[in-house]
Amino acid sequence: MTNTILSFSLIDAEFRNTGLERSENLAKDLEWFKDQGHNIPEPSDPGVCYAGFLEDLSEKDPQAFICHFYNIYFAHSAGGRMIGKKVAEKILDKKQLEFYKWDGDLPLLLQNVREKLNKVSEGWTREEKNHCLEETDKSFKYSGDILRLILI
Template sequence: MRFVAMKLHTRDQAKEGEKEVKEPQERPVAKWEPTVEGYLKFLVDSKLVYDTLERIFRNTGLERSERLTKDLEWFKEQGYTIPEPSEPGLTYARCLEELSEKDPQAFICHFYNVYFAHSAGGRMIGRKVAEMLLDKKELEFYKWDGDLSQLLQNVREKLNKVAEGWTREEKNHCLEETEKSFKYSGDILRLILS
């Protein structure tokens, strides 16, 4: 799955990237100017997505919901108003619920991409936002209990076991869902700039 995911990046994003920029929202942001309000929207919508994933798959070692709850509480203590989930998060959460019931291969693809992207590029984005807006405060969302590499490897092994019994068509179907996963996640990520 990583191979397919990396190909969907542009060359600017990853050396393995092959994606051609076609839509305006796919272009790199000319000037990265996050806002606290936009970041809060991103965190709230991300929490909704993680809540959904973690209701379906439990005890993976990669859980983020509880940590996001702590981060949102911290923002509240700082005097910020926590927004309600917005359309990108609501849409993605509904999609994940539906896929978990009707299309397990597609759901696994989304699960993989959400968690593994957060563990890589998501942490980098979190550091940038922390530097620009939060006086370098590292949020709980970007911390794990234990060795992250090992946690990811454990999940990767479990996902590979699940996929062992899949036909070639089912495996291909899982991989084909990667682009949709990127679109939904990108819609939520762009909230940082709103």
């Protein structure tokens, strides 16, 4: 139990204000789309469900939460940037969305977070590390459910 309490406090301290957060930038992009005459839909079930799931994990299961944290932020900064660039070229008259802009040097931000991830997981048992890795399928499932909304 002590290890779990320690993990929660480290997660809270280490993974806030990393520079990778996207919500403010996403809000700017949504406002831009609205200004262009597009309707912004209400959050749909897959996103609402995943957000609630993540909030629950962040409070109760640090190893599982770290898996989702890693997969989301590192995906947005890697493949997501490439996708964003292609979308901008094809349908946005080359406008770069705010979502794909970071305050600071992205490789340095990622390295800092990677170091924090390593620091947090240093004290984990083999079982806790395996638990983190086993959460990967859920992370991809939830993300895939959200991405499939683009096809609709």
